[in-house]
Amino acid sequence: MLQLEGKHILVTGASSGMGRVFCQMIAKEGARVSLLARNEDRLKETLALMGGEGHKYYICDLTDEEQLKATVSTLEALDGVVFCAGINDFVPLKFVKQEKLERIFQTNYFSQVILTQMLVKKKLIKRNASLVYISSLSSKLGVAGTLLYASSKAALNSAVRVIATEMAPLGIRANAICPGIVQTEMLGSTNIDEESFTKQAVDYPLGLGTPEDVGNAVLYHLSDGSRWLTGNCMVIDGGYSLK
Ligand SMILES: NC(=O)c1ccc[n+]([C@@H]2O[C@H](COP(=O)([O-])OP(=O)(O)OC[C@H]3O[C@@H](n4cnc5c(N)ncnc54)[C@H](OP(=O)(O)O)[C@@H]3O)[C@@H](O)[C@H]2O)c1
Structure with missing residues (x-):
């Protein structure tokens, strides 16, 4: 049996x-997916890689409230949302600027909260739906240079707990997933060199993660199998936190 048969899931950062x-992975489990991001060509590439049918994509900059409103007004009711869009910026404290703080919080925190609020107000989140926020292991650590990123994700973790409490009467669940390092395009956009990553990989008893490793956790959170899980923050890090 497919885990997500008949469900409609919104994925940001698609x-x-x-x-x-x-x-x-969500489409393979039988769900219809609404994909959201800014880059249309890359959204189409994702769509071309997906099986199943009925998927739609939405071009939207999450930090632009007008675009967000327009997108939300065209969405159909949802059984789940994966809040995956995010940005990273490695800056030591002495180089942190207000503008950099605002930029990262706009994407990683404010827009997640505002999108959640818009979906709730428009009654687009169905009873028993699941909200899954992709946070980061960084939110729980104190690694040098991660102040902007780590604190934006820590704020998100905190918001998720409150959202979980407020949504529980509707049977709606809200959880965060905190992955350790996963090899994706995001790593290429940082100013950390290849050598540093190779060094960091040594600290992961099970090696660095893949998007599929986190995807399996996302499927569980979206499925009815996790119906009793809310307000949780799942660390998935190949054993990095064991040290
Ligand atoms: N990679 C890791 O090691 C790692 C570890 C822990 C947590 N995470 C978290 O996992 C999530 C996905 O990361 P990733 O590694 O897959 O990164 P990625 O490949 O850089 O993808 C980021 C996605 O976010 C979208 N996005 C960024 N700003 C946006 C905006 N203003 N409006 C709409 N969409 C926006 C991008 O799409 P467009 O550019 O098309 O808009 C892209 O699809 C992020 O939240 C990240 O913080 C990553």
Whole structure:
């Protein structure tokens, strides 16, 4: 039996990395997927990789409230949302600027909260739906240079717990997933060199993760098998936190 048969799932950050793989995995489990990101060509590439039918894509900059409103107004009711869009920026404290703080919080925190609120207000989240927020292991650590990113994801973890409490009367669940390092395009966009990654991989007893490793956790969160799980933050890191 397919885990997500008949469900309609929105995936943000669907044009790249983990979001792209999640769309493929969710479609394979029988769900209809609405894909959201800014880059139309890359959204189409994701769509071309997916099986199943009825999928749609939405070009939307999550940090632009007008675009977000317009997108939400055309969405159909949802059984689940994967909030996967995110950006990273490695900056030591002494180089942190207000503008950089605002940029990362706009994408990784404000837009996640605003999108959730819009979907709830428009009654687009069905009873018993599942909201899955892709946070990061960084939110729980204190690695040098990750202040912007780690704190934006820590704020998200906190929001997820409150959302879980407020949504529980409707049977709607909200959970965060905190992956360790996963090899995606995001890593290419950072200023961390190949050598540093090779060094970091040594600290992962099970090696670095793949988008599919996180995708399996996402499928569980979206499925009815996790109906009693809410307000949780699942660390999935190949054993990195064991040290
Ligand atoms: N890779 C890792 O090691 C790792 C570890 C832990 C957590 N994470 C988290 O996992 C999520 C996915 O990461 P990834 O590695 O797959 O990154 P990625 O390949 O860089 O993908 C990021 C996605 O977010 C979308 N996006 C960014 N800004 C957006 C905006 N303003 N509006 C709409 N969409 C936007 C991008 O699409 P467009 O450019 O087309 O808009 C893209 O589809 C992120 O939240 C990240 O923080 C990643």
